[in-house]
Amino acid sequence: METKSTDSKMDGYPMRRAVMSLSGGMDSTALLMRLLSKNFKTTCLTFDYGQKHSIEIDRAKANIEYLENNGISVVHHVIDLKPAMKSLNSALISDEMNIPEGHYESDQMRQTVVPNRNAIFSSIIYAQALSISSKESANVSIALGVHSGDHAIYPDCRPEFYTSLERAFSIGNWGSEKVSFHLPFIQWDKSRILVDAIESIKKLDLEFDIVFANTNTSYNPDSQGRSSGKSGADVERILAFHTIGRVDPVEYIGGWENALSSAILTQKNFEVGI
Numbered sequence: 508m509e510t511k512s513t514d515s516k517m518d519g520y521p522m523r524r525a526v527m528s529l530s531g532g533m534d535s536t537a538l539l540m541r542l543l544s545k546n547f548k549t550t551c552l553t554f555d556y557g558q559k560h561s562i563e564i565d566r567a568k569a570n571i572e573y574l575e576n577n578g579i580s581v582v583h584h585v586i587d588l589k590p591a592m593k594s595l596n597s598a599l600i601s602d603e604m605n606i607p608e609g610h611y612e613s614d615q616m617r618q619t620v621v622p623n624r625n626a627i628f629s630s631i632i633y634a635q636a637l638s639i640s641s642k643e644s645a646n647v648s649i650a651l652g653v654h655s656g657d658h659a660i661y662p663d664c665r666p667e668f669y670t671s672l673e674r675a676f677s678i679g680n681w682g683s684e685k686v687s688f689h690l691p692f693i694q695w696d697k698s699r700i701l702v703d704a705i706e707s708i709k710k711l712d713l714e715f716d717i718v719f720a721n722t723n724t725s726y727n728p729d730s731q732g733r734s735s736g737k738s739g740a741d742v743e744r745i746l747a748f749h750t751i752g753r754v755d756p757v758e759y760i761g762g763w764e765n766a767l768s769s770a771i772l773t774q775k776n777f778e779v780g781i
Contacts, residue, residue, distance in 0.1 A: 526550045526636045527650035528628055531563030533744055534652035536722045537704035544707035550582040554628055556592040557600045562723050562732045569721040597621040606727040610777035611739035612659045625663035633676050640685040648689035656696050656743055666693055697747035720756040733758045736766030745770035
C-alpha cells in the first residue's frame with residue numbers, strides 16, 4: 508500500500524518520499540500528519556523494543572487504520588527488537604526499575620534513557636531508506652520527531668547527534684547522497700508541534716481529537732491504556748495541550764482536570780527547585 512492523494516500535488520508540493528519512525532506517541536504522529544499534508548509518500552517503522560508502554564504500538568496501528576478509512580494509505584511495519592534490547596538497562600524496559608514521576612527535565616528522568624536507542628532505530632531506518640532509494644530511484648528523507656524538549660535528558664535527540672550520525676552513515680554506505688535526515692521539530696517544543704499538527708490535520712480533512720486520542724505519551728499507563736498523568740512525558744504533553752488551550756483527548760486515570768492540576772503543580776515545583 509502506498510500513500511495517495513487526490514492530486515499529484517497537495518498545496519503545491521510535488522510527491523516526495525520519506526521513511527519515518529512512528530512510535531505511536533504525540534510527536535511522531537504529528538510528524539506523520541505533517542509529511543502527509545506536504546505530499547510525502549511515507550513508510551512508517553514502529554519499533555517494539557520491550558517498552559512497558561507498548562500500548563503506543565496499538566495506538567500507532569489505530570491511526571494507520573484511521574488514515575486508511577479516510578483514503579490515505581501508508582506503508583507500516585512493526586519491527587520486533589525485543590530479543591536485541593530486552594537486556595538493556597532502562598526504566599522503560601527493566602522490571603527491576605520503576606518509571607520515575609515528576610518533571611520531564613529533572614535528573615531522575617535519565618532513568619528512562621534507553622542506551623543507544625535512537626542510533627539503533629536510525630540505523631534500521633537508514634537501511635530502509637537506502638533500499639527504497641535504490642528500488643524507486645528516489646531521494647528519500649528520514650523523518651524523525653525529535654524536539655527541543657528532549658535535549659536536556661536524551662543525548663540521542665540533540666542536533667549534534669544527528670549531524671554526526673548522518674555523516675557516519677553517509678561514509679559507510681553507497682547511495683547515501685540520496686538519503687538525508689529531516690528533523691522539522693528539532694528546535695520546537697511540544698506546544699509548537701501541536702499547533703503544526705492542527706494545521707496539517709486540517710489540510711488532510713481529518714479530526715484532531717481522533718488522531719491524538721490514538722496516541723500514547725505516558726511511560727506508565729494502566730492496564731486499560733489510560734495515561735497516568737504522572738511521568739515526565741505525561742507532564743510535558745499535558746502542559747503543551749494546556750498552552751494551546753485544548754483538552755487532551757487521551758484518557759487519564761484521574762481525568763483531564765486532575766491531570767492538568769497535577770502537571771501545573773509539578774511545573775511550579777520544578778521552577779522553584781522542589
